[in-house]
Amino acid sequence: MKRILLSGGGSGGHIYPALSIARAVRRKYPGVEIAYIGTEKGLESRIVPKEGNIHFYTVEIQGFKRSISWQNVNTIRKFLRAVDRAKEVMREFRPDVVVGTGGYVSGPSVYAAYRLGIPTLIHEQNVVLGMTTKFLSRFVDVVAISLEESQKYLGRANRIVFTGNPRATEVARANSAAGRKSLGIRDPHKPIVLFIGGSRGARAINEAVLEIIPRMSEMPKVHFVYVTGETHYEEIRSRITDVPPNLDVVPFIYNLPDVLAATWLVVGRAGASTLAELTALGLPSILIPSPFVTNNHQEANARWLEEQGASKMLLESECTGERLWNEMKRLLENPEEHDAMSEAARRLGRPQAAEVLVAELEKIAKKRVDS
Missing domain, CATH: 3.40.50.2000 (Glycogen Phosphorylase B;)
Structure with missing residues (x-):
């Protein structure tokens, strides 16, 4: 892999697994270029740049209200604009694979990759799926889960892999x-x-x-x-x-x-x-x-x-x-x-979770090369 793009935000539970994946990819591919799509005001905007040597891009996005609300109309508009912005980033950066680790920002980022035909993987950290994972599971090449119990919620996924959480590796x-x-x-x-x-x-x-x-x-x-x-x-x-x-x-x-x-x-x-x-x-x-x-x-x-x-x-x-x-x-x-x-x-425990995830990324990236 030459280039990988990550996206996840809102809380450390989404950001730190993404950075663990980045470090694992770098251990195997020292020259890899890494980009990250987050939000300007989210926690990721402060944490990711401190990691060093990661291209950080932002989109504007907000979460859906779970009850009926006119605010959801504005959320859909922002989602579509964020998809367009993410496509611009990907055309510029040309990633071999795109990884989402949860939080609202990973929704438009991973969906944009799917629309562009770029191999995609999402990682779910919890037993109960987040809204973003539910939405993306039908589009991505692989859903990686931290806990086997999550599998029962993923009836529409193309492929499910029990990897564990890459934080375990560190x-x-x-x-x-x-x-x-x-x-x-x-x-x-x-x-x-x-x-x-x-x-x-x-x-x-x-x-x-x-x-x-x-x-x-x-x-x-x-x-x-x-x-x-x-x-x-x-x-x-x-x-x-x-x-x-x-x-x-x-x-x-x-x-x-x-x-x-x-x-x-x-x-x-x-x-x-x-x-x-x-x-x-x-x-x-x-x-x-x-x-x-x-x-x-x-x-x-x-x-x-x-x-x-x-x-x-x-x-x-x-x-x-x-x-x-x-x-x-x-x-x-x-x-x-x-x-x-x-x-x-x-x-x-899955102490080799990060390495297992890297292996999955290699598989889906290779499929694109072979096709």
Whole structure:
């Protein structure tokens, strides 16, 4: 492959898998040219340029309202204009293959590639399909899924491939010793419990953790790491009057893959990237899905992982400090149950996901050359 175009945006769950694919393609094809179509104001406009050596183009697009609304007429107009703009980009860049990883912006980008006869692949990160994946699945050459459960929603797809989430590949390459060192933990066997609600934090998780901090000193052989999220850090830190010696409170972790590789138990949200990371590393978890996401897909993700025996799900309405402490304590005091969850998570993991996706891109790109 000489040129690949990626598109995905709106949230890190769509952007980071795209960048993982870009890195995997570069590892195999060091001279490849990579372009990315996003939006001017979306998160991708800040994240993608920092990656370096990626041509970044923008289109204007907005999402459909799920209820009947006149705004959807304007959305259709913007979609059609975005398709035309994406075609201009592709005629200029001439990609061998186009990849969409979700978010509204990938809709017109991948559809434009389909109309131009360019090989296409879309990647779905969650159990329940996003609206963009539903729309594009009938047009693209391949739908790549992160979780096998998604297959039942893809009756109109031309071809479905269970690849896993390419984020798993990067986490699988992480260094647990480096993670422990960054936390100042010298004992290589000390269990680490990580509380994390994403880069912005999660209020429900924060409130539950605040309740149990006074009890952490009851477990001096366990090290707790509490990631508040940058938005909530100052407020949360001001509410903790006494920090136990076995607790770190931080706003953000920049070397998260290494810290995850060193972790014994994760308490957090149930986004697609989180599931990829947990299963790639065989990490047991207590998942508290966000109820504020499209299609309630985090609950579907968490419920599926729990059904496989790899996690325990707590809904926000159930997530009191007492309930969370009891669930954690049970796992800490029953290593057999912890190990069984770890093995179940590992069975679900796809640490070679990025390489599998590159192989699929090679296949569909070759079909175009052969034809």
